[in-house]
Amino acid sequence: MSTDGWRQFGLYGADDTPDNVHGKNALGRALEDALERRIIEGGIKSxxxxxxxxxxxxxxxxxSPVGYAAMTxxxxxxxxxxxxxxxxxxQRPNPANLEKLDTAYWALRAHKVLxxxxxxxxxxxxxxAGTVVEIHPVNQAPVLPSRRRDLQMRTLTVRYVWDSAxxxxKExxxxxxxxxxxxxxAEMDSDWGAYTYVSHIGLGA
Known part of the structure; x- marks a missing residue:
């Protein structure tokens, strides 16, 4: 697929699968996923x-009062x-209240992290040291065979964008x-334009 084809995303069929999205959207999802992991993995295991x-x-x-509010x-x-x-x-709560206590706990945990x-x-x-960003290229299955490119999953260690990201x-x-x-x-080689759109982004965090 030509460089112009990547700039004109979908010209040769790459937009025929919902997996392929602009990197900005995939980055937002990756941040949300990493935040959710932080909520869960830092929580009570038992x-x-x-x-x-x-x-x-x-x-x-x-x-704290917010804990009682979460229970309510x-x-x-x-x-x-x-x-x-x-x-x-x-005294042990009945099963229904145990479930509500668990709901209240995770709601409060998420509230505090967010x-x-x-x-x-x-x-x-x-x-x-930054965070490793794993970039999966677009799924080229729907792209015309003559327009496909040999793209591999790439990893970059990203350091200075996280406050803004x-x-x-959040906004x-x-x-x-x-x-x-x-x-x-932009830190990639001349193929950087081919990763404007991706199928998935993972954060090593």
Whole structure:
């Protein structure tokens, strides 16, 4: 596929599969996926149905007013004294309330992570070492055989864009994400234009 064909994305059929998107969109998705992993992987590992998992959730949820608000939002109507007994382990919540406590915990965990994106930025910055970006080229299956190019998955270590990238993801600023993606692929060789559109982006974070 000619360089002009990549600039005129879809001219030879590359837009016939939903996998292929502009890098700005794939970068936004990759950031959202990395943030979701951070929420889950940094959370309590033990299930709410175990003694340890329940105790950890109760400590987390009863540590601040926002925790009680999260329980209320999850549909828990138990009195404070009952919740206190759950925390002490002298009374066990019924299965329905266990599920609601788990919902409340993860909602509060996500809320706290999303409201401290500075920590996520530092995670991506990685003390200056940056984050590996795995770039999967467009799926060329729908492209005319004579117009296909030999493209491979590429990896780049990206260091200095993460503050702006996370802010753009939060704001849904696709124009900013486009500029950031252009900066990232500019580090490639002369084939950089072939990675304006991709099938997937993964972040090693």
């Amino acid at each position: 299930p709410a149905t175990t003694r340890r998992g329940l105790a950890a959730r109760m400590r987390y949820l009863t540590n 939002a999850a549909g828990i109507t138990a009195a404070r004294k009952t919740i206190g007994r759950w925390k002490k382990g002298t 409201n401290n994106l500075g920590a996520f930025k530092q995670h991506l910055y990685n003390h200056g 996370v802010d753009a993801m 849904g600023d696709v124009d900013a994400l486009k500029d950031i993606w252009d900066d990232i692929i």
